[in-house]
Amino acid sequence: MLKTPVVIFTSLSLLLSLSCAGDVKSRSCSDVRQAFTTKGFSLHNVPRQEISGEHLRVCSQDYTCCTSDMEDRLSQQSKLDFEKLVDENSRTIRTIFTSRHKKFDGKSQHYHPDRAYALFYWHNSEA
Numbered sequence: 001m002l003k004t005p006v007v008i009f010t011s012l013s014l015l016l017s018l019s020c021a022g023d024v025k026s027r028s029c030s031d032v033r034q035a036f037t038t039k040g041f042s043l044h045n046v047p048r049q050e051i052s053g054e055h056l057r058v059c060s061q062d063y064t065c066c067t068s069d070m071e072d073r074l075s076q077q078s079k080l081d082f083e084k085l086v087d088e089n090s091r092t093i094r095t096i097f098t099s100r101h102k103k104f105d106g107k108s109q110h111y112h113p114d115r116a117y118a119l120f121y122w123h124n125s126e127a
Contacts, residue, residue, distance in 0.1 A: 050065055056068065
């Protein structure tokens, strides 16, 4: 009767130790560390093993290879990348807008509202 619980306990502990051994490999952050370095960031705050992400805003809140510092750096880099793309892709339209704005300003300087609206002002000046 005592053999059954011992066998079950031994089987469970063996299974648990095997699953933990498998988790150690999957919990390595080497791929994330490599990707982070490829982006040009330092590995100073990149963990070697997964950590709890309950405090994170963007990354997974489970166990993760992401830290708050990494989130902040990636967020800043994303903002810079986005602004650069918008700047590059809007350059043509800004050039067109600027040149047409200058043409409009040139023409509007020759326009005298006192001549165009003189009659209107004259009629309403007594009001």
